[in-house]
Amino acid sequence: MALLQISNNHQKGQMLIEILIVIAISAIMLPALLTGLFSSTQGKAQQGQRVQAIALMKEAEEVVRNVRNQGWSTFATNGVYHPLISGSTWNFASGSEAVNGLTRTITVSDVYRDSSGVIVPSGGSLDPSTKKVYIQVTWGEPYTSSVDSTIYVTRYLQNTASTQTSVSDFSTGTFATTETANILGGEITLSTNTKGKWCSPAFSSATITLPDGPPVAVAATASATFITNPNQAFVATAPTITTSIKMSHITVAADIDPPTTSLRGKFTLDPTKYSAPGLVPSSPGLDNSFKTNAIKYYKSSSGKMYALIATTKPDREVIAILVDDNNSSNDNTNSGEYQDYVNGIYKYWTYFNTAMYNTSGSYDTGYLSPSSNAADTGGDGNGYNTNPTRAYSNNSSFATDTSSGNGNSTNCTGADKDKHRFYNYDIDIPTGATVNGIELRLDARADSTTNSPFICVQLSWDGGSSWTTAKSTSTLTTSEVTYTLGGAADTWGRTWSNTELNNTNFRVRIIDVASGTGRTFSLDWAAVRVISTGGIYDDQAPFTYGATSITVSGNRGYVSSGGYLYAFDLSNIDSKSTSNGLDIIGCRIQLDGYDCNPGSGTNRKYDPGEYGASWSDTTSPAHNDCSDGGNIELYGTNDIYPVQVGSSTYIYAAVGAGTNPELNIVNATSVPDSGTTPPISDSTCGRVSGGNTGWKLVGSYDFNSANGTEEAANSVYASADGTRAYISSNGGSSSKQLYVINTSTKTAPTFLSGTPATGALSGFYYGTGADAQLYPRRSMTVFNGLRAVLVGKDGITDGNNGKEYQVLNMSNETSPAYCGGLQFDSGFNDLTSVSELDGDNFVYMVGNTIGNELKIIQGGPDGTYLSSGTYESSPRDLGATVALNRLSVTATVSAATTLQFQVAATHTVSGSCNGATYTYVGPDGTSSTYFPSTGGSIPLSGISGFENPAQCVKYKAFLSTTDNNVTPSILDASFNYSP
Numbered sequence: 001m002a003l004l005q006i007s008n009n010h011q012k013g014q015m016l017i018e019i020l021i022v023i024a025i026s027a028i029m030l031p032a033l034l035t036g037l038f039s040s041t042q043g044k045a046q047q048g049q050r051v052q053a054i055a056l057m058k059e060a061e062e063v064v065r066n067v068r069n070q071g072w073s074t075f076a077t078n079g080v081y082h083p084l085i086s087g088s089t090w091n092f093a094s095g096s097e098a099v100n101g102l103t104r105t106i107t108v109s110d111v112y113r114d115s116s117g118v119i120v121p122s123g124g125s126l127d128p129s130t131k132k133v134y135i136q137v138t139w140g141e142p143y144t145s146s147v148d149s150t151i152y153v154t155r156y157l158q159n160t161a162s163t164q165t166s167v168s169d170f171s172t173g174t175f176a177t178t179e180t181a182n183i184l185g186g187e188i189t190l191s192t193n194t195k196g197k198w199c200s201p202a203f204s205s206a207t208i209t210l211p212d213g214p215p216v217a218v219a220a221t222a223s224a225t226f227i228t229n230p231n232q233a234f235v236a237t238a239p240t241i242t243t244s245i246k247m248s249h250i251t252v253a254a255d256i257d258p259p260t261t262s263l264r265g266k267f268t269l270d271p272t273k274y275s276a277p278g279l280v281p282s283s284p285g286l287d288n289s290f291k292t293n294a295i296k297y298y299k300s301s302s303g304k305m306y307a308l309i310a311t312t313k314p315d316r317e318v319i320a321i322l323v324d325d326n327n328s329s330n331d332n333t334n335s336g337e338y339q340d341y342v343n344g345i346y347k348y349w350t351y352f353n354t355a356m357y358n359t360s361g362s363y364d365t366g367y368l369s370p371s372s373n374a375a376d377t378g379g380d381g382n383g384y385n386t387n388p389t390r391a392y393s394n395n396s397s398f399a400t401d402t403s404s405g406n407g408n409s410t411n412c413t414g415a416d417k418d419k420h421r422f423y424n425y426d427i428d429i430p431t432g433a434t435v436n437g438i439e440l441r442l443d444a445r446a447d448s449t450t451n452s453p454f455i456c457v458q459l460s461w462d463g464g465s466s467w468t469t470a471k472s473t474s475t476l477t478t479s480e481v482t483y484t485l486g487g488a489a490d491t492w493g494r495t496w497s498n499t500e501l502n503n504t505n506f507r508v509r510i511i512d513v514a515s516g517t518g519r520t521f522s523l524d525w526a527a528v529r530v531i532s533t534g535g536i537y538d539d540q541a542p543f544t545y546g547a548t549s550i551t552v553s554g555n556r557g558y559v560s561s562g563g564y565l566y567a568f569d570l571s572n573i574d575s576k577s578t579s580n581g582l583d584i585i586g587c588r589i590q591l592d593g594y595d596c597n598p599g600s601g602t603n604r605k606y607d608p609g610e611y612g613a614s615w616s617d618t619t620s621p622a623h624n625d626c627s628d629g630g631n632i633e634l635y636g637t638n639d640i641y642p643v644q645v646g647s648s649t650y651i652y653a654a655v656g657a658g659t660n661p662e663l664n665i666v667n668a669t670s671v672p673d674s675g676t677t678p679p680i681s682d683s684t685c686g687r688v689s690g691g692n693t694g695w696k697l698v699g700s701y702d703f704n705s706a707n708g709t710e711e712a713a714n715s716v717y718a719s720a721d722g723t724r725a726y727i728s729s730n731g732g733s734s735s736k737q738l739y740v741i742n743t744s745t746k747t748a749p750t751f752l753s754g755t756p757a758t759g760a761l762s763g764f765y766y767g768t769g770a771d772a773q774l775y776p777r778r779s780m781t782v783f784n785g786l787r788a789v790l791v792g793k794d795g796i797t798d799g800n801n802g803k804e805y806q807v808l809n810m811s812n813e814t815s816p817a818y819c820g821g822l823q824f825d826s827g828f829n830d831l832t833s834v835s836e837l838d839g840d841n842f843v844y845m846v847g848n849t850i851g852n853e854l855k856i857i858q859g860g861p862d863g864t865y866l867s868s869g870t871y872e873s874s875p876r877d878l879g880a881t882v883a884l885n886r887l888s889v890t891a892t893v894s895a896a897t898t899l900q901f902q903v904a905a906t907h908t909v910s911g912s913c914n915g916a917t918y919t920y921v922g923p924d925g926t927s928s929t930y931f932p933s934t935g936g937s938i939p940l941s942g943i944s945g946f947e948n949p950a951q952c953v954k955y956k957a958f959l960s961t962t963d964n965n966v967t968p969s970i971l972d973a974s975f976n977y978s979p
Contacts, residue, residue, distance in 0.1 A: 045142050049102065053137040053147045056104050059083065060135045064106065064151060066090045072155040072979070076131050081106045101141060107134040111152065113940070119152070125941050128949055129155045129883040129978065155883050155978045162876045162953070165972035170871075177839035177869030178959060181969070184892075188970040190865040190959050195257070195840060196858030198787040198807050199819035204842075204856040206252070208261040211245040212237045215829065215846040215853050217295045219307075220252075222834040227255050231834050232264075233844050234307045234323070235854065236292035243270045246292055247307055249323050249346070250854060252844075254836050259856060265337070265344045267307070267321045275342040279334065284348055284578045286316050294550045298557070300574050302326060306349060310559055312546030315538060317561055318352035320573060320582070350576035352568045354547070354561050355431060355536040356611045357587050357680050363433060363535070364488075367441055367527035368425045369393055376419035376464075376509060379405040383420030384510075384523060391422060391526045394443055396480065398522035404453075404512040412456035412470035412511055421464065422508045422526045427501040428612075433535025435496035437488040440508065443524035444483060446476035451516035455523075457485050459492050460507035461500035467509060468492040480524055488531045501530065534681075536584060537611035539564070542604035543597040548635040551651070553642030556585060558651055558668070562615075563605035563636030564686075565589040565651060565666055586671040586695055587685040591664050593636025594619055596626035596657035603657060605636060608683040619659075626657060628712045631730045631775050631795070633657035637664075639715040639778075643722040650746060652725050654713035661700035662713035662739075663727060665746050670694025701741060701749045704734060705756035711735040714792075715778045718743070719785055724813070725749065728779035728790055731766075737776050737806075738765040738790060740813050752814055762814040765790075770800035771818060778830050782841065782859060783867070786811050787819075791845055793827030804828055805845070805857070819862070824855070833859075839866055863964025871957040871970070875913035878977055883949045886976040887935035896963035899970070900930035903938055905950035913952035919945030920956050930958065933968070938975075953977075 063083040067090060068075045075092075082097035082104055083090055096105040109132045112124035119130075131153050138146040164170055166186040177191045196202065217236040223229035230251040237245055247267040253260045269288040271280040294310040303326035309319050322337045323346050330336025339347045369392050375383030384391065384399040391399040407416025429435070438459065446453040453476045458467040469492070473483040486492055499505065508528060512521040541547070541562035550559045555571035567585040576582060594603035594617075601624055604615035626632050639654040653664040672680040672695050684690030688697050703711050711734060717726045725741040740763035743749045752763030765788075767774060775795035781788045788810050794802040803821035805828065810816050826849040833843050845855045861867050884905055893899050904918035922929030925942030940948050953975050959968045 046145070049139045049141070050145070050147065052100060053102055053139060056099060056102060056137045057135050057147050057149055060104060060106055060137075061149060061151060063090045063092075064133050064135070064153065067092055068153050075153070076108070076155070078108050078110060078131075081108065102137050102139045104137045105135070107136075108132070109134070127940055129940065160882075160979065161888075161974045161976050162878060163972060163974040164873060170873075170970075172874035174872040174874075175869070176837070176871070177866045178871045178957075184969065184971055186971075188871045188957065188959070190867075190869050190961060190967040191839070193860055193864060193866050193964065195860045195866075197862045198783055198789075198859040199809065199862045201805065201807060201820050201822050201857050201859065203822065204258045204858060206259045206261050206856050207852040208250055208263065208854045209851050210235055210237065210248045210250075210263075210853045211266055212239055213850050213853050214238065214848050215248075216292060217830045218832050218844055218846045218854070219296050220832045220834050220844050221297060222254060222836045224837070227837045230254055231259075231836070231842070232297075232305075233832075233854065234295050234297055235846055236295035236309055238291055240289060240291045240312075242288045243272060244268065244288070245273070246288070246290070247295065247309055247321060247346075249307065252842075252856070254840070255838070257840075257858075259842070261854065261856075263344070265323060265346045267346045267348070269348065273343060274340045274345060276340070279340040279345075281339065281348055281578070286313065286319065286348065286351065286578070290316075290546070293546060293548050296550050296552050296557075297323075298552050298570050298573065300570070302574055304574055306573060307346075308550055308552065308557060310547035310550040312544055314540035314544065314546065315353050316351040317354045317540075317547035317566075318550060318557065318559055318568070318582070320349045320351065320576075322347045322349040348578060350573065350578060350581055352557065352559065352566075352582040352584075353431075354539040354559065354564075354566045354588070355584050356539050356606075357536050357685065362436070362531065362533045363430055365427060365429065365530045367529045368427060369525070369527055370422040370425050370508070372424040373420060373422045376421050378415055378511075379407075379418035383418050384521075388420065391523045394525040394527070396524055398445075398524050400523075401512050401521040403517055404514065404519050404521055405517050408515050408517070410452070410513055410515055412458075412472060412513060414513075418512045420510050422510065423506060424503045425506060425508075425528050426503065427506060427528065427530055428538070429498060429501065429530055429532045430535030430537045431498055433498070433532035435491060435501070435530060435532050437490045437531045438486050438492055438496070439488065439490070439529040439531070440471075440485040441525065441527040441529065442473060442483045442485070442510070443480055444473070444476060445478055445480045445522050446514075447478065447520040447522075449475060449477065451514040451519055453512070453514040453519045453521065455483070455521065456511040456513055458509040458511070460509065461494070461496065461505055463505050464507045464509075468494060470511065472513070476521070480522075498535075539566075539588065539606070539611050540613065542595040542615045543600075543634075545595050545635060548637055549640045551640045551642050553644065553649060556649075557582070558640055558642065560591065560635075560637035560640050560653065562595055563591050563593045565591055565637070565640065565653065565668075567668060567671075586668075587680050589666055589668070589686040589696055590688050590691070591637055591653055591655065591666070591697060592659045592661045592700060593655045593657055594659060595636050596621050596634055598626045598632070598634075599624060608687060621657065628657065628730060631712070631714065631777070633712045633730075638713060641716045641718050643718045645722040650722060652716045652718050652743070654716040654727055655700075656712050656714070660702045660705065662703045662711060662729065663701045663716070663725060663741055663749060664697050665699035665743065665749060667694055667696065667698045667746065699743075699745075699747045699749050702756045703729065703736075703739060704759050714776055715780075717780045719781070722746075724785070726779060726781050726788060728776035728792075731772070731775045731792075731795065736760065736764040736766045737772075737774060738779055738788060738808065738816060739763065740810075740816065763816075765808055765816040765818070767802070767806065767818060770794075770802040771806060771821065773800060773802035774804065774806060777828070780831060780833060781810065782833055782843070783861060787859070788816060789831065789833075789843060791828035791831050793848065794825070801825075822857075828855070839869065861964040865961060865964050865967045867962075867964060868958075868960040871959070873955050873973070875916065875918075876953045876975060877908070877913040878951055878953065878975070880979065881907070881949045881951050882977040882979050884938040884953060884975060884977050886937050887931060887955060888974045888976060889933060889935040890971040890973075891933045892969045892971065893933050894966055894968075896966055897959070897961045897968040899933040899968040900958045901933075901935060902927070902930055902956050902958075904946065904954045904956070905938070906945065906947050906952050908951050916952050917945060918952075918954050919943060921946045935973070
């Protein structure tokens, strides 16, 4: 019984638990069931709203497309809209709209893209041909919710093209060494080469006889802006006679074939050449007795043009002549470039004087003697009345002042005292030096010590108008005694300049003072000594050769003189004058060559610290007549040429006499100053040993190291990238006529192959037969380095007749080959070349003759077509402002040819595309990039002046070839655009 009871109790408890579980489950499920029943009712309403909203959104999308199709300008206005139907046409109405409890909005906004054309949410560039459309439908019952869509709409609908494809289409454009052809139905090609060819040279009928001569050098330039502007040639003539013309300026018509020449002006200081005596320059610091060695030109930032002439003047190694003041209204007056426009004589403008910085820090002139004297007013008015010139030297021979004065005062400046001036001391201190002291030495005596005789001294800095406070000796004795006044640190109460110490301004006044009139003063020597620091010393070349070559790079000029290179500043040339010369840059740079004087047995140049007329660095020439190979070599440096490689400036020098290396390479990048190592004042500045690597000779090359060989470099020309130097040498038995030097490594130039021991094994030219007798003086490369021109003189008198003008094919630089030439028995002294805007190329040469000295040869590529050209389409008026999509080109190109494009787009001016200004761009919207030969997508924006959308468009094609027998061709070109 007990067990059953227990069982019954257990069953009752289990039932209770089950009841509790049911209640719990009901408590959980019943609310959910009730909520679900309620939600089902609301969900049907929400779903109905969503269905209606989606329908309204889709309708809005269709409305957007409909409005877009009506026209981009109708559609593409930013704002918030809703659809509105008018008749059968949908339109946008401002603001949102409510439809059956729903709100619908259409938002139109701008689109921005990054540089790759990808749409970005912020930043980037505005895309004027794309709009973002955001459609949203919202509702609040039964629950707040929305549906939306985003559409990007472009204007590229019904695209249109403007195409050029025929000869008549292309013929309205602008051609620059390009032309139309009709081989493939109408195309643009490079122009057929109907002009001169380098390897088939011929003298032009154009020439001119220059005043005086024969000329020694020529430089020329062509206009970079207008083909109608004439070319300008500057010719240096050489005679040293004082009546000679030193420079001639010739204009050569640039748009006439054959060209015509005319003499525009000349330069001389010979007074007999001027139309009136009053026009002759007054005290210019220069006379006409100099020889010209080289010539270049420089155009200042103000547009003024100067001819720069290398001369033999020891204190005016370079003179600058104003040949154009950039003001045409002055051309027929003497207020512009002409000193005498009637006779066509230009103004002497300024000069450059080669100099060396003061390397010792201080400078002492030593005692200098006067060479002129005059009695001054005061006393009995006769000063040292007997033998005053004996005070010029220290030799116990006296100038005397007998019975001095006419009063008894002991005042140095008393009117009763005898006074005497001594001057012309030829004081020469470094330019810009600081004068630290002036010392007077008087070797004097008196006939008696009675009346306490003494001497007072004053100095003048302005020719005697003003004087310093007097200094006085002690009482004179009856024996000659040396008295010193002033000293190494005594400036006599003032600051002195170089000019105030010259012979025009500096004066010494000696005043004899005693308390009676019976004394006789005797003066053996009146000497002056000046002590200074800093400044620069005047340099000059040995044997009066002056500056032998000159070149210009940027705003710097460079000149070689006496085996050294000097740099000078041209940036401020407009502000200079005949009394204020061009400023030296840095210190002088030592080169390898020496100047050689025939018959002297000595070559000379400066040792460290030397200047003026001291040349203790000497060597013996191989031949006493200074001969070397086929030429007489007088100059340490025959030619210099500038090369800019990135931020580095190099000067290549053709070394002439007295040394083995024929090529020097100077690094002229880092101008030394007081803070460099070494400083500018150090004696090693600019020297091969110890100089700053950024301002000295860094590389050289000997063409033949074998004993007994004779070789010198006469001219140097360099490739634009500085990796090649082209050097003409002397010719003759042991020398080639042209070398190609690898200058990729500036510190270690080399032959293309070979060594100084073996000689050049490649990269040289030596003519065959009679042409081997050419002794070159000048050379240059033309036609992008694919041709070289050599000129000089046939140096051997025999039955052969070598050509004095020789053209070399340099397309294989390892083996330059003769390809054409001309004979001119008098020979040529120099040459230069010009390239005109229309692609014409000319060589200008000066002959070693009198009469018709200027010779002109037209050159060009030796093939069917010219090397490069451009074609610019006429303006295309697209009728309205449209979006420009693409330039599409059909063209033929080959491995030897290139074809590139740029486009320009803008708005009309007064309703016309013809008067608009066009700015050309490439695919990135700048002027520095180009479309390929097939064209490409036109940028949506660009530099100032380029517009897209636009109404007016043009394209410009750039054609070139490296094989002048083939040309790129433009078959058709189209602008694709969207209204």
